[in-house]
Amino acid sequence: MDTLAEAGATRTTCPYCGVGCGVLATARGDGTVRIEGDPEHPANLGRLCSKGSALAETLIPDRRLLHPEIGGRRATWDAALDHVAARLAETVAAHGPDSVALYASGQFLTEDYYLANKLVKGFLGTANIDTNSRLCMASTVAGHKRGLGSDTVPGTYEDLEEADLLVLVGSNLAWCHPVLFQRVQAARARRPAMRLVVIDPRETASAREADLHLPIRADADTALFLGALAAMEAAGTIDRAYAEAHTQGLDEALLAARPFADIERLRHATGLEREPLARFLDLYARTGKTVTVFSQGVNQSAAGTDKVSAILNCHLASGRIGRPGAGPFSVTGQPNAMGGREVGGLANQLAAHMEIGDPAHRDLVRRFWRAPALAQRPGLKAVDLFRAVADGRVRAIWIMGTNPVDSLPEADAAAEALRRCPFVVVSDIVRDTDTMPFAHVALPAAAWGEKDGTVTNSERRISRQRAFLPLPGEARPDWWQLREVARRMGFAEAFDHPDAAAIFREHAALSAFENDGTRDFDIGALATLDDAGYAALAPTRWPAPAGGAPTTRFFADGRFYTPDGRARLHAVRAAAAPALTPERPFVLNTGRIRDQWHTMTRTGRSARLSAHLAEPFCEIHPIDAARLGIADADLVELSTDHGGAVLRALVTERVREGTLFAPMHWTGQFSGAARINALVPAHTDPISGQPASKAAPASLRRVQAAWYGFAVSRAEPEGRGCLYWAKVRAPGGWRLELAGTEAPPEPHALLGLDPAADVLDYTDRGGQRRLAAFDGRGALVGALWLAPEPVAVSRAFAVSLLDGPRFEPDARTRVLAGRPGADRPDPGALVCSCFGVGANDIRRAAAGGCASVAAVGQSLRAGTNCGSCRSEIQGLIDAERRVLQHR
Incomplete structure (x- = not known):
């Protein structure tokens, strides 16, 4: 364990989003923990968001799963592991390797991920291991591979700060990656000429901070970037010399884009007004130092891979890649989605960024692992995997660190699939998830603060998560559980790792094995770390080849990881608008809120994080609300062909007319009927297999309660x-x-x-x-x-x-x-989670003369930590100013 002797703190990494913030955690003698941002970590330089700041509040040990259980009854580890190993072996023997599966999590540590993939793909002989990262990043992986030849994020966080034009596409960076957004805002303050454009159907917190917001209709991103490529051609900013030297497919991509040079056609396809659309096209075509940041709004689509390709086309055609302040940049949603991709965490991948469909890669991995049963073909992707559970093709499934009964699309169908499955194992830290009741065997896992390993952030930086708390009860790390099952299945020689450090060394060695620069992912320089070196490992960006010079950005030399070294532009087509009907006239968009994470297993235990938005809600435009007779705070029933939910109405102009937004966090543990992913159809991208979570046809009606x-x-x-x-x-x-x-x-x-x-x-x-x-x-x-x-x-x-x-x-x-007296002012609804400042507090400060966010911060501290509440503060100031003007 690496500790800061002078403070007694442990350097670790936040377990939430893909920014990968460094954390200083100090375990005190009274059982409490002090959490601070690590000022030496290059991702956050000491800053933490509201969720990161509240990490100590989520370490509450209540409802922990502390002992293995078989059939709901306490068991020993030996009995539970013997039972799991025997059932898996029996299932494979009776029904073949593809009758078993493992469903994992982007909150795994890399070492957990590595052993899981080695066991399933290398020794069980099936590629039926997928992860909840399929729900958030698979389209980026597919787009990167077919455009760049590898799943490589080209740039760094510094590129976002150095860009002259930063475009956020389907990314509410201010709420979902707040610390990274604050780095962007600081860069804008230093360089006022820098421009921020946000492309999002909703007026998000990021959009309210932008120089230009384009409220695009659902699934129109491909059309917009086809228009952007056509605008580049018209402006003469296509770099033909670069394209001819380093790419293929430019002419075909331009041919597909030219119809969208007609701004009226583009306006119709995107639902945007002419003037802001033209302004964006001009900015994008003429600004050389442009970074396009994209996230779930691009990925979570039945056309997600094409959206990624349309963005890559623009950067490849103009040569805006691999240079400071220029390039496409995917921000990941989970703390180790990138690490999972590095070890082949998806069903269509092999470890170390190799391809399961490539015979040479299969041979290389088979020889390195000494795994004669290596899977020969891709496995089932998440949605198809649970369909196979439902119809009996998969008869045993091990779920680790995720909650598919709430997070998968058509979540009720996922629950029914698990109910039918002959054998379900669930490894988790708590016993009260909506998935746990389906477990025939429940295994207690180690939580953040108790486990030890590495994660990789969105800029390819590997950081350590270090333990600073003892394991409670009989909880054990995920890698340990996998190792013990593997040993019991007869694979002890290949799974003799004594600790996470040994697993990491093997992972690093495989990345360098017969590589010689032919593959992007190479951390061979870390393969020789001894235990002390692993314990002290500082944040390290890959690639880090043994004996090679470090590389900050990829593709600066114009060499890509395709057979001929050239990137590929793809002639993509604009996606059709969602198919609405008189019965389902709305487009339902789903997503995250500021202070909650996934299905609230961790953040739902913090009172502070639960105070900002304490109920599941549905955003509806005022025109739609008036037409349906819905007032603010009414109850509404939201329904699709797959399920329904009862939510609180939030009437707001933040959403487009004809669209609805509902957050995906609430589960059956926290609400009666708000499991939003039960409403989302399991409609997937044909290439990536990623579900479309942001464009479901839906209906809405007011609910009259007594x-x-x-x-x-x-x-x-x-x-x-x-x-x-x-x-x-x-x-x-x-x-x-x-x-x-x-x-x-x-x-x-x-x-x-x-x-x-x-x-x-x-x-x-x-x-x-x-x-x-x-x-x-x-x-x-x-x-x-x-x-x-x-x-x-x-x-x-x-x-x-x-x-x-x-x-x-x-x-x-x-x-x-139910209201305070005059001696106790009502703070109002919480706005700033970091310092507990309410809306009424801010209104009073504004009425008292605080005319800016900075002034409110100086008076109340609100907005001075992670900054994710600043747009709300500005909105309250503006509203108070209007009130004062009309008095």
Whole structure:
């Protein structure tokens, strides 16, 4: 373990997005942990976002899976591992290697990923190992391979800062990669001539900070970049000398693009207004130092690979690649999506960026691993894999570090597939995911802070995750579980790794094996690290070949990893608009919110992170809302051909008319009917296999509830059985929103109240019921407000009472009011998670003279850490200014 002796801190890496921020973690004697950004890590230079800053709050040991279980009953590790190994071996013997599968995670460490792929592809003899990275990055992988010859991110984070024009396509960088966005914003402050363009159907936090926002219609990105390529040709900025020397396919790509030189045709295809469209085309065609950053809005499409190719075409045709401040740049969603790609984590890959379809690569890996049963063909990609589970082709599946019952498209079908599967193993850190009930064997995994290994960020930088906490109970690292099963299946000689360092050395050695510069991924210089060197490994960007000079950017020499060394431009076609019908007239877009991560397994345990957006919601344009009779905060039913959800309406002009947005984080653990991926069709890109998560035809209607409620409780409340419920952590307990059409639930059962609690219960003539319960010391243990309409209670005030002082008997009626008195200003809805600043706090500061985000930051500290709330702060300042002007 690498520690900072002077501070007792451990240098590690954040487990969330692909920025790969360095973290200093200090475990204290009282069991708490101090978290700080590592000022020496080149990815973040000391900054952390709201999620990273709250990491210590997610280490709560409640609901941990601490012991192996077979059939829901505690078992020893030997019994569980013997059982897993025997069932896998029996299944292979009876039904062949392709009857077993492993479904992994971009939150694996590289060492976990490596052993998983070695076991499944090398020794079980099947390529049926895929990962949830298929849901976020597979189209980038496919686009890179067919354009560049390899899955290579050409540039670095510094390129984003050095660009004269930065274009974000399908990337809400301000919320999804906040620290990287702050680096961009700092660069803009240093160089005011730098321009930021955001291409996104929604007016995101990133869009509000941009010089130009293009609210493109769903799936029109390919058409836009066909238009951009045509604009380059018209402006004379195609670099024909570069293209002729280093690429193939330019003429065919230009032929496909020329129809979109007609701006009216392009405007119709993209849904954009003429003036901003023309402005973008001119900027993009004429700015030499351009970086195009793309993420899930590009990848999560049935035409995702073509979108990536359309972007690559523009950079290859103009030679804007491999140069400082110029190039295409994919930002990954998960902390180790890149590491997974390095070890062949997808079903159509081999380790070390090799191809399972290439006989020479198969022979190389087979010889290195000494694996006579190496898989001979690609395996099943995620969506097809779970279809195979459903129809019985896959009869045993091991799920590690992911929650497919919530994260896969058509998630209800994934749940049904697991219900039918004869043998399901789930390795996880907690026992309450929606996937865990389907496990025949449950294995307790090590969590962040307990496990040791490496991850690779979006700029190809390998960093260490180091343990600073002991393993709780009988939890074990994922690589250890894989090693032990492999040994029991008769593969002990190939799986004799004593620790993560030994696995990493093997991984690095394979990257260099018979490479000689023919493959992009080469970290041979790290293959000889001893244990001390591995423990002290500093952040290192690949490639790092043994004896070779380090390379900052790829392709500066114009050499690509194709057979002839030339990049390939592809003549792609614009995708059709989503097929809407009178029954499904809306386009449903799904995505992330600022303070939650994936399916909330970790972030859902932080009260601070749960306060910003505490309910599942659906964004709807005001014109659509008025037409459907929907008001802000109403309940709405959102439905597709695959499922439905009941959500809180958020009426906003951030979305285009005819489109809806709903976040994908809520699960059955936190809500009654908000598993959004159950609504998403399992429609995939034909090349990458990545699902289309952002363009589902949908319908929407207002839901009329008979009553609405809000509750706070020290005990976890139980909302099941209501038409709508959503609960999240709060300081000192929980908060719960609920509504129903039947009679309201009994308060004692809802709040888990002790029969001996002192209860105040009041119902007025308007049907509003208010209840507060106190323990023997006078502390609030729960409160409930019910009304025929959405409850007008200050949520921030009510939540604060759980962690507040004891109430004397004559003061307890104040709780029923649900609002603070004049002596205690209501902070309002949380805006800045880092410093706990609410919307009302910011409004008061603006009314008091704070006329800028910087001034609010100086007064309240809001927006001065990760900065992901700055656009919200600016919106509140602008709104307050309008109010003051009309007084």
